[in-house]
Amino acid sequence: ELLDKKLVLWYDTAGEGQWSCLDDRCAHRFAPLSEGRVVKNATDSGSSCLQCAYHGWEFGGQGGCNRIPQASDDRAKSNKLCAVQSYPTQECTGMIWVWADVSTKPSESQHPRFHISNLLQRFDKIGGTARGFQRDLPYGMEFLGENLADISHLPFSHHSVGTLNRGDGRPVPLEMLSEADKVETAILQNNQGGKLPLYQARVVNASEHDPEIVAALKYNPLVQNQAEPELAICTIGFHDPCHIRYHRNQGIPGSSYEINLFMCPTTEGNSRVFLFTPFEKILPKEGEDNELPKQSTSKERNGIMMQPRANKLFGKAKTAFPPHLGHIISHRIFDGDGIFLNKQGDRMRRAKLTPKSYHTPTSSDILVNAFRRWLDKAAEATREAGEEQAAMAATGTNDEVYKDNRPRADLLDRYDSHTAKCNICQTALQLLKGKRDKLSLVSTALVGATGASIVLLACTSIFLVMARIFVRESASRGVVFRAALSVMLSSALSIAASWVGVKKVANKKKLLDKEIQQFYFEDYVHAEKE
Numbered sequence: 001e002l003l004d005k006k007l008v009l010w011y012d013t014a015g016e017g018q019w020s021c022l023d024d025r026c027a028h029r030f031a032p033l034s035e036g037r038v039v040k041n042a043t044d045s046g047s048s049c050l051q052c053a054y055h056g057w058e059f060g061g062q063g064g065c066n067r068i069p070q071a072s073d074d075r076a077k078s079n080k081l082c083a084v085q086s087y088p089t090q091e092c093t094g095m096i097w098v099w100a101d102v103s104t105k106p107s108e109s110q111h112p113r114f115h116i117s118n119l120l121q122r123f124d125k126i127g128g129t130a131r132g133f134q135r136d137l138p139y140g141m142e143f144l145g146e147n148l149a150d151i152s153h154l155p156f157s158h159h160s161v162g163t164l165n166r167g168d169g170r171p172v173p174l175e176m177l178s179e180a181d182k183v184e185t186a187i188l189q190n191n192q193g194g195k196l197p198l199y200q201a202r203v204v205n206a207s208e209h210d211p212e213i214v215a216a217l218k219y220n221p222l223v224q225n226q227a228e229p230e231l232a233i234c235t236i237g238f239h240d241p242c243h244i245r246y247h248r249n250q251g252i253p254g255s256s257y258e259i260n261l262f263m264c265p266t267t268e269g270n271s272r273v274f275l276f277t278p279f280e281k282i283l284p285k286e287g288e289d290n291e292l293p294k295q296s297t298s299k300e301r302n303g304i305m306m307q308p309r310a311n312k313l314f315g316k317a318k319t320a321f322p323p324h325l326g327h328i329i330s331h332r333i334f335d336g337d338g339i340f341l342n343k344q345g346d347r348m349r350r351a352k353l354t355p356k357s358y359h360t361p362t363s364s365d366i367l368v369n370a371f372r373r374w375l376d377k378a379a380e381a382t383r384e385a386g387e388e389q390a391a392m393a394a395t396g397t398n399d400e401v402y403k404d405n406r407p408r409a410d411l412l413d414r415y416d417s418h419t420a421k422c423n424i425c426q427t428a429l430q431l432l433k434g435k436r437d438k439l440s441l442v443s444t445a446l447v448g449a450t451g452a453s454i455v456l457l458a459c460t461s462i463f464l465v466m467a468r469i470f471v472r473e474s475a476s477r478g479v480v481f482r483a484a485l486s487v488m489l490s491s492a493l494s495i496a497a498s499w500v501g502v503k504k505v506a507n508k509k510k511l512l513d514k515e516i517q518q519f520y521f522e523d524y525v526h527a528e529k530e
Contacts, residue, residue: 001266002100004393008034012061014048020061021087021098026052042067062086093120094129095274114195115239119258123278131323133275133330136417139341140396141265147337148244148261149371152364154211157336160529163215172364173204189247197237199370207232216250227251238371256280265394269401275330324428328518331414335524338412345402409521419519429519436512443505
């Protein structure tokens with residue numbers, strides 16, 4: 001979904017290996033094309049078509065109808081009414097970019113690569129973006145953009161994530177950069193070939209005011225030992241229409257890193273975020289030939305997140321920090337905002353408040369206010385162009401969107417919003433479930449062994465009683481008793497060992513269940529975060 005439009009993305013495996021985007025609505029009787037399948041083009045063996053699952057109509061990448069099985073000749077498919085609206089696409093840094101304005105075509109200067117930083121481009125070349133993070137969120141782009149542009153909330157909303165601590169809350173003075181300052185910053189960050197951000201701010205004295213750098217200098221011994229605090233920098237830039245970038249250096253030359261966030265307005269009150277975090281220190285030096293071959297088969301793609309490539313950064317061997325753990329940490333970050341950003345919309349609706357009602361007395365909100373002014377202006381222009389639905393999808397102005405009735409498990413859902421679409425997390429989840437199933441088998445075997453030992457112990461006890469009654473000779477009775485006691489002792493030891501094993505397996509299963517639950521839902525209560 002994009003701007004309240006249902007779209008279908010599909011990959012041409014037989015042709016030039018390109019993504020195509022169409023309205024998710026067959027021209028025939030409007031069945032969803034996303035329920036269909038990709039087939040070879042009957043009229044052109046060098047390309048593929050998207051076949052509707054309802055009646056088999058087939059459409060090419062430009063939306064034209066290539067085949068109507070029910071038609072006796074080709075004249076019917078030539079009718080313009082049989083075509084489906086298509087949208088230009090570009091694949092860039094592991095994402096599919098769609099140009100949703102059907103009245104215009106994107107120019108070369110609007111190519112998504114101009115919004116991609118030098119660090120992110122280098123990260124992509126070695127396959128790093130294949131391990132990026134995406135998640136569907138229960139609030140719209142209007143609140144997502146405000147949140148991402150707001151640096152001062154970090155120690156409070158994300159207390160206990162990493163080294164962030166609400167006790168370190170402090171003034172976060174921001175200075176908006178002039179055009180000349182933005183050019184100079186782009187040169188320093190080696191981004192002079194890209195597009196300048198529409199708005200960009202700098203944290204004044206970052207080592208003392210940027211919450212993340214403050215936490216690193218205070219709690220991370222590695223940073224403490226290497227950093228020169230006076231060199232620490234943090235800039236936050238908004239690249240219209242959908243990109244916010246944090247560029248930081250903790251005061252260690254050659255160790256800059258970025259938090260690259262891309263926003264997708266899906267429907268009113270809902271959005272999707274993409275997150276990539278390239279670290280300069282782990283990237284090959286510029287000029288080195290480390291680019292990897294692009295994926296080319298549909299099995300290596302899922303339309304949302306690329307399969308991890310075998311790459312020089314992570315390699316094929318088991319890593320010390322499995323990529324799914326990075327996704328779990330990202331979940332914790334977005335969970336910290338998930339409840340109150342949705343409820344913020346409800347509270348504003350009830351009191352009939354607008355963003356112009358915000359009280360923002362400090363400079364820490366200057367980028368938030370700038371983003372909101374841009375969004376309102378862009379929505380106004382969109383409405384004037386007759387696209388009210390798209391404007392509402394990006395601003396959430398419908399009073400029915402935010403209501404205080406969605407359960408917490410829905411607002412903080414991880415499975416449908418991420419895991420189901422993420423190859424990395426699906427792989428990790430299935431591995432954990434496999435381990436749990438094996439432990440269940442072991443537990444069953446141990447319980448069975450315990451039961452068998454108990455039965456044997458009971459039978460031996462009965463045998464002893466019977467022997468006491470029927471065996472008259474003392475020598476024979478002694479032999480019988482010693483043998484029976486030996487069996488009883490072995491049975492007792494077996495019961496004890498099996499029971500200990502059952503308890504250990506139960507504890508391991510409990511830990512595995514907790515790990516598995518992380519892929520589905522974890523409640524986030526700020527009052528319980530110590």
